[in-house]
Amino acid sequence: MNRTVNITVNGVAYQETVPIRMLLVDFIRDRLGLTGTHISCTYEGRCGACTVQVNGEAVKSCMLLAVQADGDSVTTIEGLSKDGQPHPLQQTFNEHHALQCGYCTPGILMNIEEFLRKNPRPSETEIRHALIGNICRCTGYVHIVEAIAAAADRMR
Ligand code: FES
Ligand code: FES
Structure with missing residues (x-):
């Protein structure tokens, strides 16, 4: 069974007919x-690689059906930069x-962008807690935490 959805993605309005079981990712x-x-954990909601806003x-866009986003505004990593910057x-x-x-990075950035909007002066502990839903398998988290703290400084 299909349904037509209207979803705005990165500021562009799309009208698409999709299977009702199609995942947002x-x-x-x-x-x-x-x-x-x-997609990293094959739709189990554990890795955070599929995170969008x-x-x-x-x-986590593997935890949502596309029809559940009907009428919504979605931002993906492609929509994170502004004016070419x-x-x-x-x-x-x-x-x-x-x-x-870099496989985990888009999901981390989309998660943390929201986190820093809500908490512009996070402690290291709060940053680490915010990363709980994002698995990075190769960097380790020290540099990621440092980068987030530096971004928080820059954004204030
Ligand atoms: S693909 Fe792993 S949480 Fe969505
Ligand atoms: S999984 Fe490779 S940078 Fe995070």
């Missing part, structure tokens, strides 16, 4: 071709060597 990647949103709230998080992740393979 598959809609984003396969239907729209926005492959910066990753729906109406400004970070969500990298977001401060993208800048500091680069400067602090906070990624190796």
Whole structure:
């Protein structure tokens, strides 16, 4: 069974007819071709690689059906930079060597962007807690935490 949905992604309005069981992550990647949103734990909700924002709230897009986002505004990693300028998080992740393979990075950035909007002066403990839902398998977390703290400073 299919349903037509209206979803705005990175400021662009899409009207698409989708299977009612299509996951939001598959809609984003396969239907729209926005492959910066990753799948790592094969749709189990554990890795955070698929994190996007729906109406400004970070969500794991493998845990949501596309039809549940009908009428919503979705932001993916492709929509994080503004006016051709990298977001401060993208800048500091680069400067602090906070990624190796980069597979986890888009999900981390989409999660942490919301976190820093709500908590612009986070402690290290709060940053580490905010990362609980994002698994990085190759960097370790020290540089990631440093990059987030630096981005918080830059954004204030
Ligand atoms: S693919 Fe969604 S949490 Fe892992
Ligand atoms: S940088 Fe490779 S999984 Fe995080």
